[in-house]
Structures are given as structure tokens and as C-alpha cells.
Amino acid sequence: MDNLYRDFILEHYRNPHNKGTLDPHDLHFADSNPTCGDEMSMTLRLDDSRSAIAEVAFDGRGCAISQASASILTDGLRGQRLDEVRAMNPKDLLDELGVPIGPARLKCALLAYKVLQGAVQGGEVAWPAEAEAVS
Amino acid sequence: MAIEPALSTHLPGAFSGAALRPDFAVFDTPTRSGKRLVFLDAAASSPKPRSVVDAMADAYSHHYANVHRGIYELSEDATARFEAARGKVAAFLGAPSRREIVFVRNATEAINLVAYSWGRTNLRAGDRMVTTQLEHHANIVPWQQLTREVGATLDYVAITDDGRLEMDDLRAKLAAGPKLLAVAAVSNALGTINPLAEIIGMAHEAGALVLVDAAQAAPHMPIDVAALGCDFLAISGHKMLGPSGIGALWGRRELLDAMPPFMTGGSMITRVTLDGAEWNEVPFKFEAGTPAIVEAIGLGAAIDYLTNLGMGAVREHERYLFERAWPALGEIPGVRRLGPDDPATHAGVISFVLDGIHPHDVATVFDSEGVAVRAGHHCAQPVMLRYDIPATTRASFYVYNDLDDVEALSSAVRATQMLFAG
Numbered sequence: 373m374d375n376l377y378r379d380f381i382l383e384h385y386r387n388p389h390n391k392g393t394l395d396p397h398d399l400h401f402a403d404s405n406p407t408c409g410d411e412m413s414m415t416l417r418l419d420d421s422r423s424a425i426a427e428v429a430f431d432g433r434g435c436a437i438s439q440a441s442a443s444i445l446t447d448g449l450r451g452q453r454l455d456e457v458r459a460m461n462p463k464d465l466l467d468e469l470g471v472p473i474g475p476a477r478l479k480c481a482l483l484a485y486k487v488l489q490g491a492v493q494g495g496e497v498a499w500p501a502e503a504e505a506v507s
Numbered sequence: 508m509a510i511e512p513a514l515s516t517h518l519p520g521a522f523s524g525a526a527l528r529p530d531f532a533v534f535d536t537p538t539r540s541g542k543r544l545v546f547l548d549a550a551a552s553s554p555k556p557r558s559v560v561d562a563m564a565d566a567y568s569h570h571y572a573n574v575h576r577g578i579y580e581l582s583e584d585a586t587a588r589f590e591a592a593r594g595k596v597a598a599f600l601g602a603p604s605r606r607e608i609v610f611v612r613n614a615t616e617a618i619n620l621v622a623y624s625w626g627r628t629n630l631r632a633g634d635r636m637v638t639t640q641l642e643h644h645a646n647i648v649p650w651q652q653l654t655r656e657v658g659a660t661l662d663y664v665a666i667t668d669d670g671r672l673e674m675d676d677l678r679a680k681l682a683a684g685p686k687l688l689a690v691a692a693v694s695n696a697l698g699t700i701n702p703l704a705e706i707i708g709m710a711h712e713a714g715a716l717v718l719v720d721a722a723q724a725a726p727h728m729p730i731d732v733a734a735l736g737c738d739f740l741a742i743s744g745h746k747m748l749g750p751s752g753i754g755a756l757w758g759r760r761e762l763l764d765a766m767p768p769f770m771t772g773g774s775m776i777t778r779v780t781l782d783g784a785e786w787n788e789v790p791f792k793f794e795a796g797t798p799a800i801v802e803a804i805g806l807g808a809a810i811d812y813l814t815n816l817g818m819g820a821v822r823e824h825e826r827y828l829f830e831r832a833w834p835a836l837g838e839i840p841g842v843r844r845l846g847p848d849d850p851a852t853h854a855g856v857i858s859f860v861l862d863g864i865h866p867h868d869v870a871t872v873f874d875s876e877g878v879a880v881r882a883g884h885h886c887a888q889p890v891m892l893r894y895d896i897p898a899t900t901r902a903s904f905y906v907y908n909d910l911d912d913v914e915a916l917s918s919a920v921r922a923t924q925m926l927f928a929g
Contacts, residue, residue: 376871382929409884409897410865433897435865436927480867 376471377436384440389447392429398422401490402432405479410434412442414487416449424453430487435480437473442484444468449488457492460485462500478503521824522816524909530556530812531907542877545915550695550723550856550903551881552745555809559748562808566801574800575774575791589800592807593790596755599810600740601731607763609756609790610798614722615645617741617756618689620793621718622649624766625739626687632658635685637715639664639672640893641694641701644886646720650689664690666893670697670846677706681713688715692724696887696901697846698829698856700724707737716762722746722754726813726905727854728822732757744802748906749809753802756793763789770795813906821906825855828904832857832913839920845899855904858885861920864927866898872923873900878915 394415402413412432419426428449430442445465449457462485466473473481482503489497528534533554538544546554572582574589590605597605611617630636630653638650640663654661662680665673672690681688688710693700703719710717718739721730726747732740739762744753758766768775768786772795776784786792813821830850836842841862847853861869870882881901884891891897902916 377868377926379929382927386929407883409888409891410867411897433865435867437868474871477867477871 384443385436547902549905613754614741744806749806
């Protein structure tokens with residue numbers, strides 16, 4: 373557990389990067405984690421090519437894992453092409469978190485991924501298989 | 508099998524929780540982190556004593572056949588044990604007759620049975636019924652579905668800042684002439700003990716029937732439906748030391764007699780022709796198909812265990828722990844407790860929030876300390892809405908808990924705060 377709340381996770385939680393709402397924005401999506409009621413929204417601005425992300429922000433309230441995960445995920449998005457983002461593997465985000473996430477907390481860790489996919493795919497996407505406790 | 512309750516070491520008339528732990532196999536094994544298991548989540552589902560597990564293994568091994576069917580020794584034996592369990596539930600709830608006990612899967616199914624069978628027969632367009640903002644989703648959603656379907660109105664009784672029902676609001680909602688009031692005996696999310704006798708009196712005076720959701724009360728305090736005077740009462744076996752998959756609906760005989768079946772099929776009929784069927788008498792009219800035979804027997808063993816301790820003593824024991832845990836948490840800065848202060852109106856359930864720390868994180872850190880608690884909305888989102896919080900952490904006591912668990916709870920809170928203070 374002390375692994376789960378490693379300093380860098382707690383640091384992202386206390387001082388999240390890219391927190392807030394972009395206004396105006398090109399893409400927006402909001403979703404929640406049904407197991408805990410946590411809510412998260414994401415707003416994105418595209419660059420002049422309209423095919424890559426120029427700016428991103430997330431907002432919402434939630435646990436340290438979901439907030440740190442959103443902070444870390446959004447950090448890597450600037451300059452990314454939308455088709456790359458759509459093809460993103462949720463495992464990469466779990467790897468980037470670098471801490472062992474128990475089955476009960478996978479949805480916390482992957483809420484940001486789900487919200488991001490909702491934004492870039494233009495509508496709600498299913499939870500990735502990685503979020504299911506039973507696999 | 509009889510269990511001798513351990514003698515009290517700390518409270519006259521009650522028992523030592525720690526001395527009961529050997530009765531529960533789950534406490535034999537330390538947690539993944541190598542700690543003693545501090546189980547504070549009985550409100551979600553309780554551990555099972557060995558006597559319940561043994562009774563079920565014995566029933567499956569030596570006394571199992573289908574019930575109410577076979578004309579042979581084994582089936583008669585199984586039927587007698589199954590029906591004896593029904594009798595234990597009736598006695599446990601103070602029901603005048605065991606025929607008023609309908610076996611169901613859980614309290615949720617019991618409430619759905621009433622909503623489908625009584626509700627769709629008796630509630631009409633323009634009618635009203637009442638539930639409260641304090642309820643578990645199981646005592647809200649079936650009524651939302653029912654009232655939407657028949658065109659009736661569902662009113663909710665508001666709750667106070669300290670988690671009690673607003674009695675003036677209840678009075679006002681009853682004055683509108685509802686046909687039914689569905690109310691919990693004890694709130695699963697906050698631990699509030701509702702003043703049932705007063706509520707039932709008020710409802711009956713207003714001409715409403717009363718369904719009591721006792722899922723959170725029956726495991727922890729004496730229940731007597733005859734003394735309460737309610738009309739329906741629902742319990743879940745798995746919250747009261749019994750197996751999952753078994754619960755009971757108690758209903759007044761004349762109400763049950765007048766109600767149509769909820770589910771149909773085998774056992775619940777007396778005669779079936781190609782033109783139709785005639786219904787069996789209660790409770791069998793409501794028990795279509797092969798029931799959860801061994802689970803019912805397991806529930807009977809759980810009731811034996813609780814009855815041996817005495818439900819009054821169980822309530823005293825949990826009150827004793829609450830009276831120590833509530834102020835212990837209250838004196839830690841950054842802890843917000845929900846629910847009433849008065850231990851007379853608060854069951855052994857403590858719902859709390861730590862400033863700046865999400866309940867999911869709290870429960871995860873607690874888990875690393877060997878402390879099992881529930882974090883979430885506790886299937887009571889309207890309660891969370893009332894206090895504008897997404898979730899709480901909930902610690903709930905039962906018979907095997909003791910002062911060492913109260914201490915473990917406080918230290919887990921401090922450990923969590925320390926980690927997040929960084």
C-alpha cells in the first residue's frame with residue numbers, strides 16, 4: 373500500500389497538473405465512476421491542424437489515485453495526434469502510474485482514460501478490459 | 508448446535524467480542540499485510556460463525572433432498588429442517604405464525620415482492636406513498652418503479668443535519684393520505700435508529716400501511732413485529748451471520764392472503780390445468796421453484812447463535828463499542844462524523860469523512876493496516892446528496908468486535924492522516 377501512495381502519486385494529488393476547464397474548447401467529455409460516484413470532466417483544444425491536441429485540462433473530485441492518474445495522463449497529451457490518443461493502450465497508463473493497483477481500485481486509475489476516450493471519440497466508451505476486477 | 512456465549516469481561520449483561528472470535532474461522536488467518544483482521548464491515552455483509560458453516564455442510568451431506576415433494580425419509584427430513592428454520596425466523600421476529608414468513612433471497616427481494624404484488628394490486632393512478640431520504644436504494648428504487656408504472660406519487664421524508672428523519676415532514680407527508688410508508692428501522696449509511704413505534708403509530712393513524720426495511724436492524728437489536736405493529740418487514744440473512752441468498756419477508760397474514768403471487772411456477776400452486784392454476788396458501792404461494800433449502804437452514808443456525816447471545820445483549824455490546832468509538836473519532840482533528848450523537852438513536856455504524864482525503868483512499872490505507880471498512884455511497888446516494896459528499900468511510904460493529912478494534916479504528920485514521928499530510 374505504501375507503494376500505492378508513493379510520493380509522486382501523492383504529489384500529483386496535492387498539486388495536480390492541468391486541473392481546471394478550458395474555455396473555449398474543442399472537445400469535452402464528463403463521466404463518473406459508478407463504484408464511488410467520483411466525477412471527472414476533460415476539455416481539450418486542438419491545434420491548427422485540427423488533428424492534434426494543443427491544450428488539455430481535467431476537473432472533478434475524486435480519490436488520490438483517480439486525480440493523480442488524470443494529472444499524469446494529461447501531462448503527456450500536448451502535441452499528441454488524435455489518432456494516437458484513440459489507439460492508446462490503457463495498460464500504458466497503468467504502467468506509467470508505476471504502482472500496484474488492486475482490483476477494487478482499477479476504475480479509479482482508469483477513469484481519466486475513459487473520460488479522455490469519450491472526448492476524442494465523440495461519445496462514451498466502455499470501460500477497458502483492464503478496469504475489470506475479474507479478468 | 509449450541510454455542511455458549513462468552514462471559515462478559517467489561518460490561519454487565521453483555522459479552523466479550525474478542526472471546527467470540529474463535530467462533531469465526533475468518534479470524535484464524537492474518538491479512539495479506541500480516542496484521543490481525545479488524546473486520547468493521549458487517550453492515551455490508553457479516554462473517555459466518557463455524558456453527559452456520561457446519562450446519563450447512565451437515566445439511567448438504569446428510570439431510571438433503573428437495574422439500575415439500577418427496578414421499579421418502581430424506582425429503583421429509585429436509586422439509587422438517589427447512590420448515591424448522593422458518594419457525595426460527597418467525598420466533599426471532601416475534602411473528603404470530605411461521606406461515607407469515609416468506610423465504611426470499613434478501614431484503615431487496617422482500618421489498619420487491621411487496622412492490623410488485625401488493626403495490627401493483629393496491630396502488631392506483633393518483634395515489635401516494637411515502638419513503639424517506641435516509642433509505643438504502645433497495646427501499647427507494649422498487650417504489651420509484653412502482654409509482655411510475657401505476658401513475659402514483661412517491662414522497663420522500665427529509666432528514667435533519669444530524670441524520671434523523673424530520674418528524675414534522677413525516678407528519679406533513681402522511682397528511683397527504685399515502686397508502687404505504689416504506690421506512691428503514693436503521694439507516695445502513697449513517698446508523699440512525701428510527702423511532703419506529705412512533706412512526707408506525709403516526710402512519711396507521713393516517714391510514715397508511717407500513718413496510719419496515721429491517722436489513723440493518725434485525726442483526727443488531729431485538730425486533731418484535733407484533734409489538735411494533737408494522738405490516739411488512741424485510742430482512743437479509745447474510746447481514747446477520749447467515750449465508751447469502753436467503754432472507755425473509757414477514758407480512759400480516761390477511762395482507763399476504765389477499766396478495767397475488769410475485770413469481771409463478773412450481774410449489775406455489777395447488778392445481779394446474781391447461782386453462783390456469785390455483786394458488787397454494789401462504790407462504791408457499793410466494794415461494795415458486797425449489798427454494799434455498801440449505802441457506803434457510805444456515806439462517807436458522809445463525810439465529811440460534813444470535814439467540815444464544817441474546818439480541819438485547821448484542822445491542823448493548825454494540826452500543827458499548829459505539830459509545831467509545833464515537834468520541835474517540837470525534838477528538839481527532841479533521842474527522843467529520845455523520846449521524847446522531849445520541850447513542851440511544853445510533854446503531855453500531857459510524858460513517859465519517861476525513862478532511863481532504865477521499866474515502867476510497869481511506870479504505871485502502873485502512874486495508875494495509877488490516878482494518879476492513881466500507882468506502883462509498885453505501886447504496887444510499889440520496890443521503891450523500893443531502894450532505895453534499897460523494898462518499899463516506901463506514902465502520903460497522905458486530906458481536907466479534909471489541910475495544911481493540913475501536914483502538915485499531917482510531918489508529919488507522921491517524922495513520923491515514925499522517926500519510927496524506929506528508
